[in-house]
Amino acid sequence: MTANDMSPDVVAGVVDRVVARWRGDPTCMVQILREVQEACDWISPEAIDRLQTALGVPRTKIEGVAGFYSFFYLRPRGQYRILFSDNVSDRMLGSQALLERLCHNLWIEPGKVSEDGLVSVDRTSCTGMCDQGPGLLVNNLAITRLDAGRIDEIAERVRNRVPLAEWPAEWFRVEDNIRQPGILLGHDMQPGDALRAALALGDDGPAALIEAIKKANLRGRGGAGFTTGLKWLACRNAPLKPGQGRVIVCNADEGEPGTFKDRVLLTSYADLVFEGMTLAAYAVGARRGFLYLRGEYRYLLEPLTAVLERRRRDKLLGAGILGLPGFNFDIEIHLGAGAYVCGEESALIESLEGKRGTPRNRPPFPVTNGYLDQPTVVNNVETFASAALIALKGADWYAAIGTRQSAGSKILSVAGDCARPGLYEYPFGVSVRQVLADCGATNTQAVQISGPSGVCVGPEEFDRVIGFEDIPTAGAFTIFDDSRDMFEVARNYVHFFQHESCGFCTPCRVGTSLLKNLMDKLHNGCGSPYDFAEIEKLNLLLQSMSHCGLGHTACNPVLDTIKKFRPAYEKRLVQKDFTPAFDLDRALAAARQMTGRDDAAAHLVKATSGEDA
């Protein structure tokens, strides 16, 4: 019996309980799978059998969904499933060596399960702890501030099968690291204040609120910067089919490597966020809301559920909010399961509907045809929080902050090479140089703003400013000093996109893999100018032919670093002539081993430029 075996009866019991908790609703498939796995350690064929019956959906649907998300396991991955955050900032803090150390301690290979079925160690995309890395997830719970000592202690507890509940709480402590508060992080709003202010606008409250959001010039904080008021208005005006309602979704799938501001907003400012969602519901006439929380922030589920519970008790959620008849709205939390692409709003909605997180064809847009084909507002965490402040303090107050095109403030998630990583909130218009000075960055070579899908700026651009008119950002601000190799930074990001491509469209599915292979080829010393031309060609193809933003931006880190740090690439074009991507001599290793040969003819040396081997 391996560590993950449970009797079919126990599994069936778990499945039945979870399915009942989710009302037997197949649209909650992602949540159901998550809870089944939390109880059973994996999603076994027996669990799928039972789910098929309990939910009345075909097995293909269950396996299709489960197979899509990184955190769902259709094969046993151990009682302890350890995933090292593999963002470039984790690597800069030594995560690679720590991963090797843990594997060495536990006698396992990365990616494999130990022979006794107890533990597996692997890598995962950025877990959003860049300000206190290196980080890892154990059974989807975040551990921060790893060092060699902590790694050894983790190994010891795994070996001794100490339940996670008995691991030191200190390991799981996540700091806010607020270094510079602004209007959001320094706010003094009491729960309900903004709602009361909106309701005080009277019968025309919803329209007046939308007008205020428009007038405040609030734009989406996810990076794209769509005007929030217009989005709300479009949703409010979208026709409803019989039985439909409008829906508010908060996108807390903060997956862009290097971003962690939503983590803090949801840790210490959840009321502000939920209040913003409730205001949006009031404005558009929605009754149903979702917080789509990335799976990496699983540890926030209980505290956030408690906040929602308190808000219900305080009449800030539920039926007749603040005593206003007909103002009915509630929020449900759905967790993601390790899929960056679900940060794209239509993929997020697919995931909310219990499907594979594949971006939809647009138009139509979610605002008319969103969750279960209903008009849906999807906004970023920070957008909702800002909306709450606007409702409370007024559009004029808000519009006066920041710049003409970019009103209000922006929270930056600062990490990488600086003395004080953490959150910095500025009015829009702050220069890159100012942020670098405030966080104590020296000898800065480059800053990756808004993550791999954003832009990479070099020193000559440090006077550029954060704002929709210059550098729009979802918040990531990752700093690289002059000791870092920008080619390797780009290569890490290319690996990220390859791992996160949803696989729906040909150019992104295959193109990100080809791009990864080419970057690895350069890394391995097999690069020639030919490969460089191939990389440039692939970049253009990804940009023009991909289905969604992931593919469109997957080449950004490469394009930017080629443009701004070309020597880092040229250094790698060590071959004058085309050179194979694979090692020819190694390709003979199996034959050498089988024949026992090691003579000269049993080897292939690298062809040197212009002459035969």
Next chain:
Amino acid sequence: MSQTFTLDGQSIPFADGQTILQAATAAGVFIPHLCYHPEFKPHGSCKLCTVKVNGRHTASCTMRATPGMTVESNTEDINAERRSLVQMLFVEGNHFCPACEQSGNCKLQATAYQLGMMSPHFDHFFPSRALDASHPEVLLDFNRCILCSLCVRASRDVDGKNVFALSGRGIKTRLIVNAGSGRLADTNFSPADKAAGVCPVGVFLKKRRGFAVPIGERRYDKAPIDSIAEEI
């Protein structure tokens, strides 16, 4: 159909709700495509049908035609991009045409011919994909699957069976069948299903029936894909 748009300089009439691809096809203009099939809801995944609408790339199978829009399709640049996509599909799977019963009837191959693909260009992935020979009448060769999901849609929307689905993600996306064993024989699949007949490549092969029509005399051997009206 008084409304029109311009496709490569030609005026194309369209009805309300028609996509660019549908209207072009109706007007006898060929736009390459693999995941699109006139009997199913457009999917938009293969991206072969990408055109430029007012200068921007978009999939013509999902983009609705609007009056006066300017569409570029049969240009050297766009065809070069399409050729790269076909090359990607060739290196992603294991496509050995000389040994494939579908050769000559295969849309991937015919599209590659039409686009003048002389080589797969990229390095091959040579993935390891098992065959499923469990079913008494039909063999599944996943080596050729291009993940167009036409069998998935046909089984779900026409056959009402959900025999097929895509699982996995990214480059690991794969076609699965509706059985705990993972074997086609353990599903309620029937060779008479719509799903058995929509594959644009050679995943579905009828057993005990090979090369009934000789190589050289098959559908796309006789005429290029862009000269043949869509089969319905």
Next chain:
Amino acid sequence: MNAPAKKLKVATTSLAGCFGCHMSFLDIDERLFTLLEHVEFDRSPLTDIKTCSPDCDLGIIEGGLCNAENIHVLREFRKNCKTLIAIGACAVNGGLPAQRNHLPLTAILEEVYHTSPGLANGMIPNDPELPLPLDKVHPIHEVVKVDYFIPGCPPSGDAIWKVLTDLLAGREPELGHGLMRYD
């Protein structure tokens, strides 16, 4: 075509192929005479010359890469030929031999020499004269830069003729419907 002042030097070889493409090449029939007004053959199974002259204009490679010797020959061609053409499915995408790629080489050798009866007395041959097999079969463009491709298994004599005449005339080779075939 007018006869040129100087004939182009052409070398050909078959790597992991079946010589079918060479046979198909002979299918250009009487056009060979015309061709010979324009080219002379260097290393080729047609001449039995064993090594490439250093000034070949055109190298035509049939077959993919399945062993160390294939690599050496391919490198020799790339080094000595100004222009390299991959001819046939095996050179273009590995072809039939590449269908072993999903099996580990160790399992293949095991099966052929140990499990199946009758070969080499149950020993995997280890004669240094024999080239060692690569763990996977590769098309030639994955190892050297290839300039042109003629797909087909084999390409028809007409397709080969078309590409060669295009090249001799300085045109980008193109195969229209009927000539462009992968099977």
